[in-house]
Amino acid sequence: MVLLGSTGSIGVNALIIAKRFGIEVEALVAGKNIALLNEQIEEHHPKYVAISDEKDRPLVKHHEVFVGKEGMIALLQKTQSFLVVNALVGFVGLAPSIEALRLGKRLALANKESLVVAGHLLDTKKITPIDSEHFGLWYLLGNRPVSKMTITASGGAFRDSPLEVLPHMSFHDALKHPNWSMGAKITIDSATMTNKLFELLEAKWLFGCDVLDAVIEPKSIIHAFVDFKDGSTTAHLARADMKLPIAFALRGEIEEAILPPIDLVEIGSFSFRPIEVARYPIWEIKEDVLAHPTRGVVINAANEVGIARFYNHEISILELAKRTIDAYRFFHDVHPQSLDEVFEIDREVRKYCLK
Numbered sequence: 001m002v003l004l005g006s007t008g009s010i011g012v013n014a015l016i017i018a019k020r021f022g023i024e025v026e027a028l029v030a031g032k033n034i035a036l037l038n039e040q041i042e043e044h045h046p047k048y049v050a051i052s053d054e055k056d057r058p059l060v061k062h063h064e065v066f067v068g069k070e071g072m073i074a075l076l077q078k079t080q081s082f083l084v085v086n087a088l089v090g091f092v093g094l095a096p097s098i099e100a101l102r103l104g105k106r107l108a109l110a111n112k113e114s115l116v117v118a119g120h121l122l123d124t125k126k127i128t129p130i131d132s133e134h135f136g137l138w139y140l141l142g143n144r145p146v147s148k149m150t151i152t153a154s155g156g157a158f159r160d161s162p163l164e165v166l167p168h169m170s171f172h173d174a175l176k177h178p179n180w181s182m183g184a185k186i187t188i189d190s191a192t193m194t195n196k197l198f199e200l201l202e203a204k205w206l207f208g209c210d211v212l213d214a215v216i217e218p219k220s221i222i223h224a225f226v227d228f229k230d231g232s233t234t235a236h237l238a239r240a241d242m243k244l245p246i247a248f249a250l251r252g253e254i255e256e257a258i259l260p261p262i263d264l265v266e267i268g269s270f271s272f273r274p275i276e277v278a279r280y281p282i283w284e285i286k287e288d289v290l291a292h293p294t295r296g297v298v299i300n301a302a303n304e305v306g307i308a309r310f311y312n313h314e315i316s317i318l319e320l321a322k323r324t325i326d327a328y329r330f331f332h333d334v335h336p337q338s339l340d341e342v343f344e345i346d347r348e349v350r351k352y353c354l355k
């Protein structure tokens, strides 16, 4: 396989699964964590590697190193592997997703931003999602007619904080996810609930379902529900560990234990909460976004700029959502018809948000 984003949270778990099932690692792509990349090179012996910065090239213990966005594309073109795992974070993951699909490869996709910004322009039949909720939905779906899909949210770092303290919470505070250990960007998106908005769009493009919702399940044990037309509802439960969705994405089917089973008596009870706009302002545009899902590119670009500003102490976490909503309203008439347009709108929105 080819693994993009090998030094991240999903990347590291993907290598654990690859090792367990003897999957050959043909190429590794990382950003700036060269120390970890070198360890991975020593353990997995990839034929090719890529990194983000030219200045780091001399530090990489490999003879065939590609660099930058173009380097990632050139690396993909050299590889023979059928499977590409895209565990990059952010909009930078889109171009390699497009190239992997163009090359006829199967795409195991953790980089949800690819689907958020261009889901209507990608061949989702060639994509296996690596996201716990979408894995749960996939697991539940059979041949029976579905009336609704619901995914769960943990509620993020501030789900129990008094509303008055939210404007004073720092980037560091927002990184304290209650249940999952993940990279920084998705953990912030979890605190703002933007992650769940993105996941509704992912579900729309992957499963073609128009009746979608999300609910807070504070334990992150239930990941998804499917309502069937006959009145039945089924739920997917598993421990909060991405190795299970990753194992399925890498192998197709799994017949052995990846995680220990759920102990219902130990869990005791489940509770559910609605997602409230006062705590998660981004939720105000949920219905409109679902009615106009091709506007995901606007939300994503504004959100990426906002996260950088939140990190730099320029805005609060509530303002981050408010600015994203402002950009969403300003660019209300966008409807990208091609991938080129997606890149162009992304640039325009970033320019607007940086003013």
Ligand SMILES: NC(=O)C1=CN([C@@H]2O[C@H](COP(=O)(O)OP(=O)(O)OC[C@H]3O[C@@H](n4cnc5c(N)ncnc54)[C@H](OP(=O)(O)O)[C@@H]3O)[C@@H](O)[C@H]2O)C=CC1
Pocket: 004, 005, 006, 007, 008, 009, 010, 011, 029, 030, 031, 032, 033, 034, 051, 052, 087, 088, 089, 090, 092, 110, 111, 112, 113, 130, 131, 132, 180, 181, 182, 183, 184, 185, 186, 242
């Ligand atoms: N973590 C999770 O449990 C889940 C994650 N996802 C999604 O998966 C994706 C990855 O998330 P996660 O693993 O948490 O993120 P991390 O931040 O932990 O990892 C991101 C990876 O991308 C690499 N990277 C970032 N920018 C570049 C670049 N310009 N060029 C090359 N490599 C780059 C990083 O390299 P380096 O660190 O070396 O700089 C790192 O390997 C996201 O889209 C996220 O939403 C979805 C569901 C669950």
Ligand SMILES: CC(=O)[C@@H](O)[C@H](O)COP(=O)(O)O
Pocket: 131, 132, 133, 152, 153, 154, 155, 156, 180, 186, 189, 190, 191, 195, 196, 242
């Ligand atoms: C592990 C995973 O799939 C994440 O996307 C997770 O869902 C994030 O947690 P939240 O439910 O808090 O968004």
Ligand SMILES: [Mn+2]
Pocket: 131, 132, 133, 199
């Ligand atoms: Mn998820």
